[in-house]
Amino acid sequence: MKVTINDVAKLAGVSMKTVSRVINNEPSVRKKTHDQVMAAVKELNYQPNLAARNLAGTSSYAIGLVYDNPNAYYVIDMQNGVLSRCRQEGYELVIHPCSYADSDMKTELKTMIRRSRIAGLVLTPPLSEQQDLIDELDEMNMHYVRILSGRGDNKDNSACIYVNDYAAAYEITSHLLQLGHKNIAFICGDQGHKSTTERLAGYQQALADNQIQASEALLFRGDYSFESGVKGAKELLKNDNALGITAVMGGNDEIAAGALFAARLMNIAIPDELAITGFEDSPFSKQTWPKLTTAHQNNDEISQHAARLLFSKTRGARNQDKDITRIFTPSLVIRGSSDAKTA
């Protein structure tokens, strides 16, 4: 039933240590021996026991994915990307949803790391921005890779993967400007989040580059929720749109969907009377009416890259230093909520 390293060793006519060498790709194994062992592995369909490896080895074969993100689509994307690399490399994935607001979140995380002998962590936003968490991990000498909103602006040389929300917001804003919009409002996501700051900054810079004065009145500071989008749009467009707003940018797709909802309540035609845009290209952004113009980020590639980077760290990197950061820029997806021609 279950095949151990000894079975393989016996069949291949070598010692178990040699089998161990082969499956770990260690050097100084003669090719002939290597082939014999591999043949035996294949014949017996041998799978190394993870528990044994984790117990015996200095480093473990498990990494953790930590998130505190209400967006199910995003989380699933991250999981699947990381998981696919894990399967390739023979690692196990331990998922760790948590709540940063929770007082004992860090204790929980430590417990999980100890119990499962975690070799490294992939941290997703907004958790990846919490400096106190990072400090703690550094103190524990824990490997980690962060996925962050930003432009490669991190001072330390830790492993980061950036999502350039700034550039994407700039692009969305430019798109609206090109359509002739001048009075563009923005509904922000959670105040604490880096993505909020970045997206806002991109929006403001695009306005500035087009000689348009950004106005605080056109800003609604909410959070990344549908309800916030509804509330923000109602507020911004109140008094029969006294501010003369012709476009609303949502901090993410939820917000945009909320704004769409509010516009519907107020009998405002989209996109004719008002353009609305989102961010992230969640699946439901194609299911609204009209479909949402948004920025698409390649979560699968991002998460796979994160995992790869982490593996190179845990395995004791040699010359991977150069590849330590990378910036992904979400790309503009134009749909009917901003441009009637694409509806």
Add this chain to the structure above:
Amino acid sequence: MKVTINDVAKLAGVSMKTVSRVINNEPSVRKKTHDQVMAAVKELNYQPNLAARNLAGTSSYAIGLVYDNPNAYYVIDMQNGVLSRCRQEGYELVIHPCSYADSDMKTELKTMIRRSRIAGLVLTPPLSEQQDLIDELDEMNMHYVRILSGRGDNKDNSACIYVNDYAAAYEITSHLLQLGHKNIAFICGDQGHKSTTERLAGYQQALADNQIQASEALLFRGDYSFESGVKGAKELLKNDNALGITAVMGGNDEIAAGALFAARLMNIAIPDELAITGFEDSPFSKQTWPKLTTAHQNNDEISQHAARLLFSKTRGARNQDKDITRIFTPSLVIRGSSDAKTA
């Protein structure tokens, strides 16, 4: 840094085996000893090493969650529910997304079970309905708990948790009938899925109980997607609604959202000219316009129950046989897509 069972034993002044007994709640440990050990555990903040336990023990401390479901919300709910029980019981969760259509899916699953020494599996629909998979697991003598659409109709006495889609569909249909609808169409989900059959059956029974002849013309057989909802609604309502349909039930919320979308395209007012209902109460069903009437299923409770049931099996059940099945019935949630008063 890392605390082992020996450290605890030394501090408590007992042998490591006694510590092992205490943390596993084995009988025949004197209360005084028990307290001493627990004190030491607490003082050192001891965490048993999972890898060691898995390696040494006969049963392991890891269970798997297997799913082939495109609905991110559903999957996350399942994960979180199972995970919360796992944390309580000191188990590890190995997630296993897969694709049943994939030819080597079963091999992959087996590999994962062997590698991670999985003690048991939680199977979610539609995977949980695949008899060949079940047979294979039985053959391997693997513990599992299935979450299934059904009414407790399983012949064998394996552990099942049923979601009574039949009753829920019956309730939705009754709701529409009460509102005066007589010509109610139904857009089915994937043909292969049990939930499709069950929901359809509930719908048909409700019609029959109200002396309404179910008509094949009012049925659209699609799949559980937004696009299918769009297509189904267009087909059913074609020729200026020649069939005189006044309500459309969607097999799930995606389909309903698609139907909503199509109605919008055709300039049909919801719910005044046409009522639409969904199924599952996904988060986005509150974000459509109007909000969707649907059936809410308590996924958190379902998944937690599944995990609990599985643990009782893997631990070598004594008298848990009675608790082996349980039926959850989703509850009707009335919103604006069927009833203008609630908009």
Add this chain to the structure above:
DNA sequence: TTTCCTAATGATACCGGTGTCAAGGACGAA
């Protein structure tokens, strides 16, 4: 108090790998 039985505890092998270090073998140089 002694005897006996059972409950409580400990000694030790073992799970399936990895790490260390020493031994064996191949091969070029002397």
Add this chain to the structure above:
DNA sequence: TTCGTCCTTGACACCGGTATCATTAGGAAA
């Protein structure tokens, strides 16, 4: 051929727990 060196390989301890079985201690009965 002989030696030295480096490349291959294997023996064995060990990771941190659990399982088994022997041993000890405690309490009831004699």
